[in-house]
Amino acid sequence: MVPPLLRITGVSKHFGGFAALSEVSLEVAPGERFGLIGPNGSGKTTLINCVSGALRNESGSIEFDGAEISRLPAYQRTRRGIARSFQIPRPFKSMSVLENLVVPLEYVAHRRTLHTADTWEEAMAILRQMRMAEKADSPSNLLSQVELRKLELARAMAARPRLLISDEAMAGLAGNEVDEVLEILLELNRAGITIIMIEHIMHAVMRFSQRVICLDAGRIICEGAPAEIVKNLEVQKAYLGA
Amino acid sequence: MLFGILVGCFYAAVSVGLSVAFGLLDVPHVAHPALMVLGSYCTYLLGRYGWDPIVAGIALMPLFFLLGVAIYRFYYETFEKRGSDAGVRGLAFFFGLAFIVEVGLILVFGVDQRMVEADYIGKSLSLGGYRIPWRLLVAFGVALLLTAGLTLYLSRTFTGRAIKAVAQDEPALRLMGVNPVRIKQWAFGIATAVTALAGAMLIIVGPVEPSLDRVYIGRTFCVVVLAGLGSMTGTLFAGLILGVSESIVLTLFGASWAPAVAFGLLLVVLGIRPQGLFGR
Amino acid sequence: MKFWIGVALAVALAAGLALSGTNEYFFYAGYVVLQFVVLATAWNILGGYAGYVNFGTAAFFGIGAYTAVVLFKAAGAPLGVQILAAACASGLLGFGTGLLTLRLRGIFFSIATVAVIFIMQTAIVNWRYVGGATGVQLLRPPAMPPFDSYTRMLFVVMAIMAVAGVCIARYIEVSWIGRGLRAIRDSEEAAECSGVPTLKLKLFACTVSGALMGAAGAPLPMYMSFLEPASSFDLNYSVSALAMPMIGGTSHWLGPVIGAILLGSVQQIVTVTISNEINVLVVGVLLVVFVVAAPDGVLGLLRRLKWFRRSSG
Numbered sequence: 001m002v003p004p005l006l007r008i009t010g011v012s013k014h015f016g017g018f019a020a021l022s023e024v025s026l027e028v029a030p031g032e033r034f035g036l037i038g039p040n041g042s043g044k045t046t047l048i049n050c051v052s053g054a055l056r057n058e059s060g061s062i063e064f065d066g067a068e069i070s071r072l073p074a075y076q077r078t079r080r081g082i083a084r085s086f087q088i089p090r091p092f093k094s095m096s097v098l099e100n101l102v103v104p105l106e107y108v109a110h111r112r113t114l115h116t117a118d119t120w121e122e123a124m125a126i127l128r129q130m131r132m133a134e135k136a137d138s139p140s141n142l143l144s145q146v147e148l149r150k151l152e153l154a155r156a157m158a159a160r161p162r163l164l165i166s167d168e169a170m171a172g173l174a175g176n177e178v179d180e181v182l183e184i185l186l187e188l189n190r191a192g193i194t195i196i197m198i199e200h201i202m203h204a205v206m207r208f209s210q211r212v213i214c215l216d217a218g219r220i221i222c223e224g225a226p227a228e229i230v231k232n233l234e235v236q237k238a239y240l241g242a
Numbered sequence: 243m244l245f246g247i248l249v250g251c252f253y254a255a256v257s258v259g260l261s262v263a264f265g266l267l268d269v270p271h272v273a274h275p276a277l278m279v280l281g282s283y284c285t286y287l288l289g290r291y292g293w294d295p296i297v298a299g300i301a302l303m304p305l306f307f308l309l310g311v312a313i314y315r316f317y318y319e320t321f322e323k324r325g326s327d328a329g330v331r332g333l334a335f336f337f338g339l340a341f342i343v344e345v346g347l348i349l350v351f352g353v354d355q356r357m358v359e360a361d362y363i364g365k366s367l368s369l370g371g372y373r374i375p376w377r378l379l380v381a382f383g384v385a386l387l388l389t390a391g392l393t394l395y396l397s398r399t400f401t402g403r404a405i406k407a408v409a410q411d412e413p414a415l416r417l418m419g420v421n422p423v424r425i426k427q428w429a430f431g432i433a434t435a436v437t438a439l440a441g442a443m444l445i446i447v448g449p450v451e452p453s454l455d456r457v458y459i460g461r462t463f464c465v466v467v468l469a470g471l472g473s474m475t476g477t478l479f480a481g482l483i484l485g486v487s488e489s490i491v492l493t494l495f496g497a498s499w500a501p502a503v504a505f506g507l508l509l510v511v512l513g514i515r516p517q518g519l520f521g522r
Numbered sequence: 523m524k525f526w527i528g529v530a531l532a533v534a535l536a537a538g539l540a541l542s543g544t545n546e547y548f549f550y551a552g553y554v555v556l557q558f559v560v561l562a563t564a565w566n567i568l569g570g571y572a573g574y575v576n577f578g579t580a581a582f583f584g585i586g587a588y589t590a591v592v593l594f595k596a597a598g599a600p601l602g603v604q605i606l607a608a609a610c611a612s613g614l615l616g617f618g619t620g621l622l623t624l625r626l627r628g629i630f631f632s633i634a635t636v637a638v639i640f641i642m643q644t645a646i647v648n649w650r651y652v653g654g655a656t657g658v659q660l661l662r663p664p665a666m667p668p669f670d671s672y673t674r675m676l677f678v679v680m681a682i683m684a685v686a687g688v689c690i691a692r693y694i695e696v697s698w699i700g701r702g703l704r705a706i707r708d709s710e711e712a713a714e715c716s717g718v719p720t721l722k723l724k725l726f727a728c729t730v731s732g733a734l735m736g737a738a739g740a741p742l743p744m745y746m747s748f749l750e751p752a753s754s755f756d757l758n759y760s761v762s763a764l765a766m767p768m769i770g771g772t773s774h775w776l777g778p779v780i781g782a783i784l785l786g787s788v789q790q791i792v793t794v795t796i797s798n799e800i801n802v803l804v805v806g807v808l809l810v811v812f813v814v815a816a817p818d819g820v821l822g823l824l825r826r827l828k829w830f831r832r833s834s835g
Contacts, residue, residue, distance in 0.1 A: 052715055078717040086715075092708040094773065095701075103705045106698045108717030159717055270629045272577075272636075320814050329628050333575045334768055334813045341761055341806035348799050456757065460640055463633045498655075502644035505637035512630055513622045 003066060005030040005163055005194050006051070011060035013046055013218075020046040022218045023060070028163070028196060033189050035209030035226065036198045039238055042215040044198045045087060048165050052084045053077045064163070079108050083161035085152035087168045087198075091140035097151060098123050098136040104159040123158065130154045130184060146177040153184065164188065165196045170204055178204055206230070214238065243489060244372060248382045250485020252447060254478045255385030256440040256458065257465035258392055262433040264463075265472035266409040267426050269317060270333045273340035275458035277434060280343055281306065281441020282450045283351060289358040289445075296360075296384060299442025303435040310434025313339075314427050340455060347452040355449035363446065381443045388439060392432075393474040405429040409472055460504035468511050470518030479519060483507075525692070529685055536681030540674040549677040553745060555786035556680040557738050561759065562766035562778035563687040564734035568727040569764065570772030571700055573707030574628050578619070578635030579763035581642045582612040582732045584755040586739025591652055591749050594660065601679065601741065608740035609733040615642075616732020617725060624724045643755040657750025660743050676741050684779075687734050691775040694730070703727060735763075758802055762789070765809040771821025780820050 004027035013021040021043045028034050038044050049055040051062060053074030062070045069077050083104075092100050101123035109122075127133045130150045135143065143151060149169045156164055166185060170178045182204055189195050199205045205212060206226040214222040214229055216238040222229055229235055256278060263271040281302060288298035321332040362376035396402040404425045407415050412422045444450060464484055469476030488503045511518065540549070561579055568574050586608035593599040593607050615638065623634040647655045662672050669675040694700050702723050705713035714720050743749040762785065770781025785808065792801040816823060 054711060054715070073719075073721070074714040075717050075719045078715055084715055086712065090709040090712040092705050092712065094704055094708050099701070103701055103713070103718065104716035107702065107719075155712075155716060159715075264629075270632070272633070330569065330573050330575050331768075331813045331817055333629060333632055334764060335810060337575075337577060337761070337764065338806045338809035338813065341757075342803065342810065345799055345803040345806060349803065456636075457640070459633070459636055467630070467633075498648050499644060502641045505640045509622060509634055509637050509641070512626060512634055516626050516630065 002030060004028055004063075005032075005065060006196075007061075007063040008047075008051070009061045009063075011047070011050055011057045011062060013043075013050060013055060013057050019218050021050070021057070024215075024218070024220055025060075026213055026220065026223070028194060030162075030194055031189070031192060032194055033186075033208055033210045034194070034196045035205040035212040036196055036215065037200070037202075037205055037212060037229070037235075038215035041217075042238070043218040044215055045167060046218075047215070048084060048167055048196075048198065051077075052082055052165065075107070078104070078159050078161075081160075081162035082165070083156035083159040083163070084165040085149070085156045085167055085169055087171070089148040089152045091143070091148060091151055091155075093139075093141040095140060096137050097132065097140050097143070098127065100140050100151060100155050101126055101158040104155055108159040126154050126157055129157070129187070131180070146173050146180070149173065149181060150184070153181070157188065161193060163194045163196070165198070167198050168200065169197075170199060170201050182208060202230070243486065244374065245378070246486035246489030247482060248374070248378045248485070249447075249489065250482035251385045251389075251478070252378075252381045252443060252481070253461055253465055253484050254481025255381075255388045255443065256437075257462040257469075257481060258389050258474065258477050259433040259437040259440060260462045260466050261469065261472065261474060261477045262392075262405070262429055262436075265466055265469075266405060267314075267429055267433075268409070269314070269336075269430065270329070271336055272333065272459060273336045273343065274433075274437060275455040275462055276340040276343040277306070277309075278437045278441045278444060278458065279347065279450060279452065279455045281438040282445040282454075283347055283356065283441075284438070285442040285445050286351075286356045286358050286450070289360075294360055295358045295442045295446050296380070296439075299439040302438040302442070306438035307431040307435035310431035310437075311427050313434070314430035318423060318426070340459075344452050344455055351452065353451060353453075355451045356445070357449045358445045360446070377446050381447050384439070384443055388436060389474065389478055392436065395432075396474060401425070401428060406472070457501045457504070460501070460508060464504040464508040464511070467508060467516070468518050470520035473518070473520035476518060476520035529689065532685055533682060536678050540669060540678045546671065546673065549671075549673045551787075551790045553673065553677050553680050554790060555783060556677070556684045557742075558762060558766060558782040558786040559684040559779055560680070560687045560738040561735055561763040562770070562782040563684070563691045563775065564731045564738070565763040566767040566772055566775070566778045567691055567694060567734075568724075568731040570767050570777065571695065571703040571707065572724055572727050574624070574724060574728070575632045575764065576635045576728075576731065577632050577760050577764070578638045579735055580755045580757055580759040581635070581639040582615060582735035583739040583742075583759050584639075584646070584751070585615055585642055586612045586736030587742040587749055587754045588646055588652055589736065590740040591658060591660070591743045594743065595651070595658070601744065605679075605683070605737050605740040609737040612736020612739070613729045613733030615736075617729040619732075620725045620728035624721060624728065639755055639757070639760070643751050646751045646755075653750070655751060657748055658743075659748045662744055662747055672744065676745050679741055680738075683737060687738075688775055688779060690730065690734070691778075694727075695775055699723065699726070758805070761802070761805050761809065762786075765805050765812075767819070768809060768817075769812045769819050771819030773818070774821055777819055777821045784820070 006028040009025050011021055011024045024047060036044050050057040057070055061068055064080060064082060102119055105119050105122055127136055132150055153169060170181050178201060185195055197208055209226050212226050212229045213220055214235045221234045221238060222232045260271060260274045263269050263274060284302050285295050285298045289295055362380050366373040366375045396406055404420050408422050408425050415422050465477055465480040468480035484504060484507060487507060488500055491503045492500050565576060565579055568576055589608040589611040590604035593604050619634055619638050623631045646652060652658055665672040665675055702718045705718050706720050710720055766781030766785050767778040769785055771777030789801050792804055812819060
């Protein structure tokens with residue numbers, strides 16, 4: 001049995017009196033394609049924030065690659081191999097698309113030890129993989145929605161992660177754009193990266209995930225293969241109301 | 243000690259406008275004390291025509307309300323809407339505004355201290371061996387009424403609750419059909435109106451000079467941060483704590499250390515418990 | 523390469539002027555303008571690059587001045603040592619202030635910097651060794667040859683400091699540090715998730731910024747032959763150090779320089795011909811005007827006219 005890459009045990013997070021997460025536990029195996037679904041406000045992004053370090057969980061433990069990380073600042077978690085994209089894209093607006101990628105390359109992947117020219121080359125390679133090479137010198141505040149989403153993923157990739165968390169990367173995109181992003185994620189997974197996908201677009205989650213967990217009101221209500229989840233009554237209730 | 247409590251309540255009232263503007267609306271309003279001093283000077287002007295300072299303060303409130311609305315409108319259009327660099331520029335804007343107000347007052351009124359006269363200024367009440375200056379009692383009373391009034395307004399009226407709501411969940415408010423910008427505008431106007439009355443009290447409590455806004459940046463932000471952003475009851479407690487602390491330092495170390503108390507307390511709170519006493 | 527030629531020219535120019543027969547008043551005024559170049563450049567390292575607004579320039583500047591005075595009174599230390607010590611003292615102050623408040627939102631840092639001004643000023647006012655509120659008078663040592671007057675020498679010292687400050691700012695700007703700072707300014711959350719150690723970088727910028735401001739303050743006691751808290755902790759330093767980069771442009775090291783020369787000169791003229799109060803009013807108004815209407819400053823305008831390219835220059 002291969003040990004899980006990510007193990008979350010009994011994680012809780014409150015905002016004032018509101019329980020965003022209650023005793024959430026899950027495991028993600030290395031190389032797995034993991035789907036996380038749930039209605040709005042169910043705690044998906046809060047969970048991701050606790051894993052990436054944007055928030056601190058109040059109780060429970062988060063282990064990555066066997067080591068406890070819940071006390072580490074976010075940038076150290078990134079350096080250990082966890083990368084995430086943001087639901088609402090947050091490009092470094094004063095920089096070009098290419099330079100956006102240089103930041104994680106310098107700070108995570110290479111720690112300034114590589115020659116500058118090599119770093120920019122590597123950034124170009126990632127852009128090509130994302131099919132965005134022609135936008136390399138564009139100012140990042142002038143991109144279209146799908147380009148912004150791809151930039152988010154590209155920037156996460158530039159951190160050379162072992163675990164990539166994609167937070168609603170396809171929200172609001174047109175059909176062929178969704179397929180494009182999905183294809184990129186599948187390619188990344190084939191290259192060995194474990195991916196957690198948070199999505200509302202059901203057919204994307206179904207096509208992508210090997211295993212799906214459904215959250216509602218801060219708790220896990222269902223876990224299993226995509227086909228099972230869809231049929232589950234609890235899940236249907238959560239999405240459609242009682 | 244008694245002085246500390248009276249003055250503390252006064253500090254609370256002075257800070258309550260900032261509690262709304264910064265605590266609830268998240269506007270980096272470092273010009274708040276400068277506007278208060280402006281209110282003091284306007285009170286002084288009306289005082290020269292024989293107006294009682296409290297009456298003058300109340301009369302100034304509608305004017306300051308409009309001023310507040312105008313300032314917020316301008317701030318919103320220029321900074322909040324444009325996002326990205328807004329934080330830095332918004333801060334710089336209010337900083338510049340505070341300076342312009344202060345220097346403007348110097349140019350018009352000069353650097354000398356100005357005072358106001360009324361029946362209750364200059365006399366003291368004898369109570370069990372203590373002599374309490376009436377002016378402090380008056381300020382204390384008005385302060386209490388003001389803070390209580392604002393707290394009730396925010397919790398009992400629809401607009402008041404909308405103001406608290408906009409701080410917590412703006413999209414939800416929009417869904418209820420309320421325009422968040424207009425609410426925020428209204429709130430900022432109220433905060434500024436309250437500041438006018440606070441200014442009147444300031445000149446009742448003691449003489450004012452244009453640079454007074456600087457030390458009050460410390461006092462008001464200390465109270466607001468110590469209270470916890472957006473908590474009105476917290477403002478009262480925090481004001482009392484500050485007032486008492488200042489009077490302790492005053493007795494033990496003398497007047498030359500007093501201005502640093504508010505700022506020192508602020509730094510301590512920021513370092514240890516930045517969400518304040520009742521913060522969310 | 524062009525940059526270093528410019529640097530050499532600047533230093534040569536300053537030295538040449540100091541040795542020439544130019545009117546003594548030029549050096550009094552020139553010193554102040556150069557001092558603002560250092561202050562504005564220092565401010566911009568944290569304010570322009572990282573986006574954290576420091577209102578407390580006056581504190582770092584004043585502490586620098588007083589550190590120099592203490593060393594001079596206690597040990598007759600030469601100017602070079604005074605400057606170094608002042609840089610250390612203010613650097614430490616920057617580090618401490620940052621440690622306390624850079625974890626929090628930007629505005630809390632800004633308010634804390636105001637607090638630092640008051641606390642430092644109050645501490646100095648209560649310290650009799652440096653003369654408390656009345657201040658202290660100093661006897662300047664004789665001017666070193668080849669300079670005719672002490673003021674001319676200070677002018678050159680400040681010119682070298684200005685050049686050094688700009689070199690430091692430029693290095694930070696074009697290096698990976700600068701990129702990290704810009705990432706912090708653009709989106710601190712995304713920067714942190716991209717592996718940028720945001721707190722460490724902010725602390726670094728704050729410390730360097732503070733140190734430079736302190737260094738700028740060190741020659742002040744010698745320049746004025748006396749020092750007192752009210753004028754050395756004057757809020758005008760804070761407003762100017764903030765206004766100058768905003769006016770000149772905050773994204774490039776040239777911005778604070780332009781802003782300092784422009785606004786500094788205007789300030790000199792207005793203070794002498796009209797009044798000190800009008801001077802502060804002018805600074806405040808210009809700050810607001812530029813922040814509202816021309817947020818990218820003079821450099822931004824030049825860029826739009828294509829007269830200026832954003833290069834690693």
